[in-house]
Amino acid sequence: MDELYGYAGRLLRVDLTGERTTDEKMDSQTARQYLGGTGIGAKILYEEVPPGVEWSDPDNRLIIASGPLGGTSIEGSGTISVVTKGPMTNGGLAAQANGMFGAFLRLSGYDGLVLQGRAKRWVYLYIHDGRAEIGDASHLAGKDTWETGDAIRAELGCSEQHMSVASIGPAGENLVRFSGIFVDRGHAAGHGGPGAVMGSKKLKAIAVARGRLVPAFKDEQGISAIAKQFHTDTLNNPAEKEGHYGYGTLNSLRNHTLANEGIVPVRNYTTTIYDIEPDKLEKFSGAYIRSHFNPRPNPCWRCSFHHGYRITITEEPFKGHDAIEPEYECLAACGPLIGVTDVTAAIVLANEVDRMGLEANETGWTIGLAIECFEKGLLTLKDTGGVALTWGNYESALEMIRNMAARRGFGKVLAEGAMRAAQHIGGDAPKFAVHTMKGNTPRGHDHRQKWPMLFDTCVAEMANDEGFTIANPADIGLSIKPSKRLAISPEDTLLWNVKFKGGDVFVDSLGVCRHAAKTDLKLHSQAVSAATGWDFTAQEAMDAGMRAVTLFRAFNIKHGHTAEMDAPSPRYGSAPTDGPARGQSIMSHFDELRRKYYDQMGWDVKTGKPLPGTLRRFGLGHVVPDLWSDETVA
Numbered sequence: 001m002d003e004l005y006g007y008a009g010r011l012l013r014v015d016l017t018g019e020r021t022t023d024e025k026m027d028s029q030t031a032r033q034y035l036g037g038t039g040i041g042a043k044i045l046y047e048e049v050p051p052g053v054e055w056s057d058p059d060n061r062l063i064i065a066s067g068p069l070g071g072t073s074i075e076g077s078g079t080i081s082v083v084t085k086g087p088m089t090n091g092g093l094a095a096q097a098n099g100m101f102g103a104f105l106r107l108s109g110y111d112g113l114v115l116q117g118r119a120k121r122w123v124y125l126y127i128h129d130g131r132a133e134i135g136d137a138s139h140l141a142g143k144d145t146w147e148t149g150d151a152i153r154a155e156l157g158c159s160e161q162h163m164s165v166a167s168i169g170p171a172g173e174n175l176v177r178f179s180g181i182f183v184d185r186g187h188a189a190g191h192g193g194p195g196a197v198m199g200s201k202k203l204k205a206i207a208v209a210r211g212r213l214v215p216a217f218k219d220e221q222g223i224s225a226i227a228k229q230f231h232t233d234t235l236n237n238p239a240e241k242e243g244h245y246g247y248g249t250l251n252s253l254r255n256h257t258l259a260n261e262g263i264v265p266v267r268n269y270t271t272t273i274y275d276i277e278p279d280k281l282e283k284f285s286g287a288y289i290r291s292h293f294n295p296r297p298n299p300c301w302r303c304s305f306h307h308g309y310r311i312t313i314t315e316e317p318f319k320g321h322d323a324i325e326p327e328y329e330c331l332a333a334c335g336p337l338i339g340v341t342d343v344t345a346a347i348v349l350a351n352e353v354d355r356m357g358l359e360a361n362e363t364g365w366t367i368g369l370a371i372e373c374f375e376k377g378l379l380t381l382k383d384t385g386g387v388a389l390t391w392g393n394y395e396s397a398l399e400m401i402r403n404m405a406a407r408r409g410f411g412k413v414l415a416e417g418a419m420r421a422a423q424h425i426g427g428d429a430p431k432f433a434v435h436t437m438k439g440n441t442p443r444g445h446d447h448r449q450k451w452p453m454l455f456d457t458c459v460a461e462m463a464n465d466e467g468f469t470i471a472n473p474a475d476i477g478l479s480i481k482p483s484k485r486l487a488i489s490p491e492d493t494l495l496w497n498v499k500f501k502g503g504d505v506f507v508d509s510l511g512v513c514r515h516a517a518k519t520d521l522k523l524h525s526q527a528v529s530a531a532t533g534w535d536f537t538a539q540e541a542m543d544a545g546m547r548a549v550t551l552f553r554a555f556n557i558k559h560g561h562t563a564e565m566d567a568p569s570p571r572y573g574s575a576p577t578d579g580p581a582r583g584q585s586i587m588s589h590f591d592e593l594r595r596k597y598y599d600q601m602g603w604d605v606k607t608g609k610p611l612p613g614t615l616r617r618f619g620l621g622h623v624v625p626d627l628w629s630d631e632t633v634a
Helices: 028-034 037-048 101-107 145-156 194-200 220-235 252-258 278-282 286-292 328-334 343-356 360-375 394-406 418-425 451-459 482-486 490-499 503-508 521-532 538-558 587-601 612-617 621-627
Strands: 010-015 020-025 062-065 080-085 092-097 112-116 123-128 131-136 163-167 181-183 187-189 203-209 310-312 322-324
Touching: 010 131, 020 131, 028 037, 028 538, 037 062, 037 080, 037 092, 037 112, 037 503, 037 538, 062 194, 080 101, 080 187, 080 194, 092 181, 092 503, 092 538, 101 163, 101 203, 112 123, 123 145, 145 163, 145 203, 145 343, 181 194, 220 521, 252 278, 252 328, 322 343, 328 343, 328 360, 343 360, 343 394, 360 394, 360 418, 451 490, 451 587, 490 587, 503 521, 503 538, 521 538, 538 612, 538 621, 612 621
Parallel strands: 010 112, 123 203
Antiparallel strands: 010 020, 062 080, 062 112, 080 092, 092 187, 123 131, 163 181, 163 203, 181 187, 310 322
16 A cells, blocks of 8 residues: 555544553545545544434544644644534534644644543543553543643643643533633634533543654655745735734734624624723734733744733733633623623633633623523523623623533523523523524624625534635635625625635644635645645645535434524524614525525535435445435435
8 A cells, every 4th residue: 555645644542431542544545535634523423423322422422633734834733623423513513723732643643533432530641652541530620721731741741842731621521512622721622512522521631742753744845835835925914914923813803893894793692883992992902912911922833823822911900810812702702792891801701711611602602691681681680699690790700601610500501502591591582592503603703794604604514614714716716805705695695605615624624723724725735735745636625625514414414403403593693783784684585595505515405415416426425325215316
């Protein structure tokens, strides 16, 4: 068999029930079809988790994988993709985390991990020098994500520069549905609730040492040249200085608010206007935070982008509080979404969310729902255990975050997420909750101003957006202006969701960061070719992404998802009462958009099932009998 360049060539399978680990080889055909990350996760999940296996079942799989560019000189190539059957939608999920974990995993001799079973006690996994050990973690139970990483490194005698730790906090231990897996402080694979799956397996953490088992690449100089091109393209983009290169997404909340775009989520979608004084808004800027809060770099693998810095708050009432700069979505969830206008309070709340091991977006939507219900009389102090849930009350939000993580008091209700909490509260609460009908909440935007993103969130198969941020549409023969994806237009909504579907999922399969990557299909395809020796094209990249999307769709159909679930909740699909999209709702177009989307994706227009021809086109002919009876197979 030909040598498999670009890969460590091994997956680590961990049976937590028997506390056994085994190595499995990657073959070249599987590697080329599925690449790694989200792609290889989709394959394993489909093949090994049949209908009837619930998210918390020991037979569920938790796949954590890098890809063929992981650990290279490409910016942000320490990224991992986490794939499992998740608690929010009871379907497939894929979530990504940056940091060092993906690179260290590859340098320890593995492309990915497959976790199954359930340990009899709390354990952690230690990977080093091409092998793995399972250790007792009973002393780590109850620790937050920062404390867990620090304790494991101290126990194993490693520094942060030489060990990456992925862990769950109290929320994951207590099976909060929207708990995440947190890497190296501030990097979260959270969407869809993978931390709850990890908690259900009694796995507290995974520690990976920085090894020396570098994968063999076909053309290392070619990879370096492409990495330099990525960096040059970033430096030559004037917008990047104040954008992702300069501050990550730290400036986004301030900039979107100043632009009056209506896309910042405010008070659970009851308005689009963030009522904040100009001097307070200016404190949400990267320039203010960097000049006042003692910033220190906290880099990801090979990443020159200046984001996610460690800071120390210098202002009362939180003076001396150590934190990580939140990215935009965390600030939005802990700021405007719940009515908080003080930047230090938003930073403290965002960091408590991370330390407790909660996913920030769902946390914000759930607390925002509870505040609205409290103010409208659907909840009382008796219901909330004496916590006064009001807009802007960061102290009550902080208390509720801790209650959710512990499943304590009313926090036990909110620990189920926005949709299920609304159903529990009853009355008009389901009318207020922002979520898809699958059960997950959107990212931290007011998507009612951005129909392509709202639609993408509703029809996505992975409890997360599948994206349409291809940097150069011409690479796949399209001449489309990037600004069109922000339109309030059914035509543009359909075009962006069909034509670009698969691009970001391809990037998620490589072991690199979307923000650093900008989904440049041409450069990434060239990088894959240099790493592996394949003649890998931009079209093959799109096909690889679509193969994963299609396989996730087949998985979800088998596990009970229906076309009716590809839709927004009443509040999510509502017309804004103010702002640029005032009075305009996607709902009058939604059913027709969904039907056309299914049709153009090659799926059955009524059920959304991928048609046999579509499955075969992506090399998924083995899936046809699972979805179609002999009488209906074409």
